[in-house]
Amino acid sequence: MDLLRLLARPPALPDTLLPCVDDLIAVERPDVPMHCLRPAAIIGAAADFVAGFPGEVLYAVKCNPDPAVLRAVWDGGVRHFDCASAPEVALVRGLFPDAVLHFMHPVKSRPALRAAWAGGVRDSVLDCAGELAKIVQETPDEERGLLVRLALPRGRAAYDLSGKFGAPVEEAAALLRAARPHAARLGISFHVGSQCLDPLAWREAMALAGAAIRAARVPVDIIDVGGGFPVAYPGSVPPPLGDYFAAIAAAFAALGLPEATRLWAEPGRALVAGGVSVVAQVLLRRGDALFINDGIYGSLSDAGAPGFRFPARLARPAGPAPSAGLRDFTVFGPTCDAVDRLRVAVPLPEDTAEGDWIEIGQLGAYGACLRTGFNGFDAIRSVAVRDPPML
């Protein structure tokens, strides 16, 4: 664990003394994808969220569990972490002995429940009677927190999360009733889907949570509004986060719950997306197609089937200035699989060529952590930089 703490230690230099991406490319000429962490961007996003959200902020570790990212989230003031597995619990506990951890995966193995409890995790989520029975059997009564995950109808989020987890309102009410005697804290949680642009989605979900609580007729201590808070991508700029917080606060107040009822959120993407870019190198140009050394089996999985567009720019530290005119390139990743291709064409200077570097931004969320070693393309470098986010 000491090694983990060492890895997560903030850079010894203040951010202003960190190198910038272009200098690193010029000096290092990276021939494997270079992950450029912007600690200041993550610290700032986390601090803004903590300051603005009218409740407790739990960082969703799955979104980016890099120890340096976790440290930046912590430095931004986040003290609660939403973990989805025993290894995530061990990782966060090893870094932050004083953090408050929550087990927010609705399906957990018995060994994972026991390991999490031993790691100090007291709250866990469930969406059916079988999981409630499992948690009650595997964890001691005292201090146990239970949250019932509510199912939501398919919403307008870029990433739909309905259909796998969650109990419909009537079932959720029955679960709240069944869980109450076993819970030192009882809550209800939901997730509107990831990258949800519409603040009203939380208002609608909150109304369903209220219906479940009323039907349950038992006291509920926590409303957990999940993640889903969006960030900007090219062509898609969400309203300010304050609009989401205001919608949530108003919907929470409208439920008329006792004053002691707490509000939680589990943001992932909103805290870390802007905090990482990836510098990939062009391996070959063939007409309007570029083959680069990162792709959908690497950091760019969201640019594959989900069709996310990311900000991209050419970096050519030595040699002629890139041409002013842009052209839409089809970008392929390095593996032999034909699906290893960005779904949306990327506008780059017309003279983009083999050996150039492309910096792709907004990859801090669900980028690096979804990398695979498919075809042997798993080498990366990680550096800390002082550049601002690319959007």
Ligand SMILES: Cc1ncc(COP(=O)(O)O)c(C=O)c1O
């Ligand atoms: C239970 C839970 N909480 C929080 C999150 C984080 O969501 P986001 O990154 O959209 O904020 C997720 C993401 O899948 C999740 O499953």
